[in-house]
Amino acid sequence: MSSAKRESRLFREYRIDFSRNRYVYLMLLPVAVYFIGFHYIPLLGAQIAFRNFSPMKGLWASPWVGFKHFIDFFHSYYFVRLFRNTIFLNFFDILCGFPAPIVLALLLNELRNDSFKRLVQTITYLPHFISVVVICGMILDFFSRDGVINTLLVVIGLDAIPFMIESSWFRPIYVGSNIWEQVGWGSIIYLAALTNVDQELYEAATIDGAKRFKQLIHVTLPGILPTIVVMFILRMGKIMTVGFEKVLLLYNPNTYETADVISTFVYRKGILEMSYSYSTAVSLFNSAINFVILLIFNKMCRKLSETSLW
């Protein structure tokens, strides 16, 4: 087929598509305008990562430096450690923190007493609302050398552990407190998904003689699988993004070994000099990695489960 013919076929296909689905595109319009306006246009500004941005000169007149900031970043004495810490911290967070809300939602679903169920729900989501500053203050207090936890340990007969000073304890405390904060809130989306599982499927399963556990495996889990998959992909897409404020509040020079992540290092650098270019460059680097991971997982999930982001 000649290219002219191919083009006119394209146009026709699109014209048909537009006319058949005009309401769909109409609905999509405001959202599209929003994303183009408030996300894609400012995205052009991401080029300050390739320039030496100076607020006085403005965006377009700041000198172009190419990949200099990226190279500076990779050559940093601490690059490997920062990268490793960022990945590991996130990895453990996902490993332990991702299933937790799902488990909680499933368990809540098993409760028969509605008011008890509501009570548990209402209470478990509370920690999500406490500001990170207060939570970290409490963690520092409870886990300090003479804090509550150590007092209990001593009572049982064990030695006091300097939790906040030892690098090896940083990750468990970080991940553990994350779970505690977010498990209730995180279960909301799964609970909502659970309500959408067709009751009739449960009845059919019961008739077929399936016990509780089997029903869980064969009805409930498949029913919320699309939600789980989507949430998982979204979570993996944030693998380079670690809760910066929380790490900042919980770490100290003695735990830098495991706790210092890319964002905190760049933050300290920012205190010394407002280098937007450098931090944008690092941020682009993070985003690129997140993006690649996202693509990989999206493809995997599409092959395995038919659910994917796009």
Add this chain to the structure above:
Amino acid sequence: MKKGILVLLCVSLGAAAWAGGAKEKTGQESAARPAAVPSQPGAQASSLSGPEALVLPITKEPLKLSIFAALADRAAVSMKNYNEMLAFQEMEKRTGIKIDFKHPPVGSEQVRVQFNLMLAANDLTDMIYYTWATDFVGGPERAINDGIIVPLNDLIDKYAPNFKKILEENPSVRKDAVTDSGKIYMFPLLRLTPTDLVSGGFQIRKDWLDKLNLKMPTTIDEWYTVLKAFKERDPNGNGKADEIPFISSKIVNITGVERFSCAWGFPTEYYRDGSSVKYGPMQNEYKDFLATMRKWYKEGLIDPDFLTSDRKNHDAKVTSEVAGAYYGLLNSYMGTYTKTMPPKNPKFEIREAPIPKAPDGKMYNFHTDAARAVATEGFAVTSANKHLRETVKWLDYYYSEEGRVLMNLGVEGVTFKMVNGEPVYTDLITNNPKGLSLDRAICAYTPAGASCRLFQDTRYWKQMMTYDNQKEAMKILGQASLERVLPPITPTPNESTRLAAIQNEVNTYVGEMFAKFVMGQESLDNFDKYVKTLKSLNIDEALGIQQAAFDRYLKRK
């Protein structure tokens, strides 16, 4: 899928082109920003006879000037904008100039962010009160060269008699307020009374010293004796060995433990030795310092949580009477504890310990952030200002005798009374009906201790130091020498990026190693390895940059 992306791309590109056009305009505007040329509107008296006298009101026609400045938290409890403050309202009456204050949200980070955003948007106010000496990327020279602010030398000669007089009588002031090429870039906040230049020091439970029959420690060895006694002889008298002789919290990110390095003659950062710039954590003597701290830590004389202890923790340890000594500020540590503890324990007494003597017998004070004679903050006049003469006169008023009184003590009859020829704060301030503490009460009416101030009057400061131990502390700390403190120097714009990159890594490494050495996780035999690593992190290059900047500073006129 491919076709779809193509369509989307076209749409986006179209939108981008449209926006790009708009953006270019901004770029052109920025690029076309004129290099600063101070304009001299109207016919003015020539400067042959010196600057014009300051006559009030400054202007007969209504004039409005805008100021970008932080809303100090002490003031924020009483007002939303400085134009609610009595001192500024009175200033408007006297000068005829109305001020439009633009405040960012409270908090120093917010100020920094908003400042940079304001620059990026090219939306300057007429004056900006900011820590120009240290927080402007590339230094004040760059701010002038890039056309943000105007150099003030000629303007001062013409219109600022009060400030000019101060410069002539205090040549050292000028050095700290000019760029390396001699341009005066701001009207700085001045503290001209030397005894007022103190912010903090080692504070100790005097009642414990008395109880155990110990003298106030003046050297590191004496400190060791005292701390050991605190640990072993139960000064809080409760029969438990729960005392923590030295506790620590972070002030400006430096722990109290690190402050002890002054007893070896250097801080844990850059300092000057004559005309050389040196770096504390690299000196050979730093090893001795580490060894001593390590010993103290091992023997339980230092709070094991010194790295993580925050202010709240610190307060708890002091008020539950387990803490023996700490490094703290005059106002908020010594003042707060002196106020709150005696009702519970009348014997409680905190006194200032002198700075421990260095091996050469001198006392070196390195804590100067809040107490420089020429502060790092002040008013700069921007290139958007079209009323330079009136602006400079308005700023000069701060330095005049009436201006000093107005901006520190307030209005006579309202906030202060004359008693034996000296201004004394009235009950409105000292016994504030709304229950405000002293510093907040003052800031409800004047900018003393807040932002937007150019002169700290000693009569204000003396009345802030209400307690005897604070007054004594000022005297004690005043005996220490400031000769090793590095003045605010500015690297060149290129150098400052390099310096920041090196410094971030060096700081991380030094901080980590300090913790490891002191807490015993790293053997001191590895000190040489530590220095080698520092060098591989380019500390020598950083020192070179600092030295060059310092040399330029010394040459400033």
Add this chain to the structure above:
Amino acid sequence: MRNKGKLDWLVDAAIVMFMVSMIVLTLYPFYYIIMASISRPSELMSHRGLILAPLGGISWAAYKSVIFENPMIPIGYLNTIFYVAFGTVINITLTTLGAYALSRKKAKLVQPAMFAITFTMLFSGGMIPLFLLVKQLGLINSRLAILLPTAVSAYNLIIMRTSFQALPDSLEESAKMDGANDFIILWRIALPLSKAVVAVMVLFYSVSHWNSWFPAMMYLRDRDLYPLQLVLREILIMNNTESMTTGAAMSDAEPIGAAIQYATIMVSTLPILVVYPFLQKYFVKGVMIGAIKG
């Protein structure tokens, strides 16, 4: 109802015990905060460890300071209510329309659009370009600067879309046969069946507006427009820095920094805690999809 064997009772009991321990673990810190906020501030200052009762007796000093002595609190509250209300309305409208549209696979542009939207979740130009854009639109220091730049959350959009995708195709087909267009299908059929996810969206968006302070910090100059969280953040900063005071004034004789922090937390989270139970019923009751056979 489902089969319940003997083992089931054991499992039930275990689940209940687990839930109870969850309650204690998550409730205690909140209890701590409440107790701390009504403790006598000077006692709070010297206390370490568990708090089981208000220290030194009940004192409302912290609340007094946060709520009554600060003129910005009522202003902040009113502003936030405005932002939450109008913001959520804008959010839900746009997100629902967009999510439904994006769940219609038959439209060709849907897949690339999803890609484009997901892309924005990862890559951003940063603070400065966004600020410049808002400035060029003339929105600086206006309430719209709080409502518009956050009009749609890609994350929420994706979640809602997933939920719409789960609706059986047969619904749409039968409605189309009856002559309905996409809007009518969305309004009459899809939405009523999606109450749970709409409730979730309302919750997510309104909480996000409630907690938001960064856009306000960037775009607002007029303190009369400040939302509550920005005001509270200022309070926390003000009481954390060395402006802890000294002096001869008698009335606020007690340093109340720590207590103020806790009172601030309570003031800012209490409304949400009150509202949540109302939205909760959509998650607890099972919502039957209903069946349209064939």
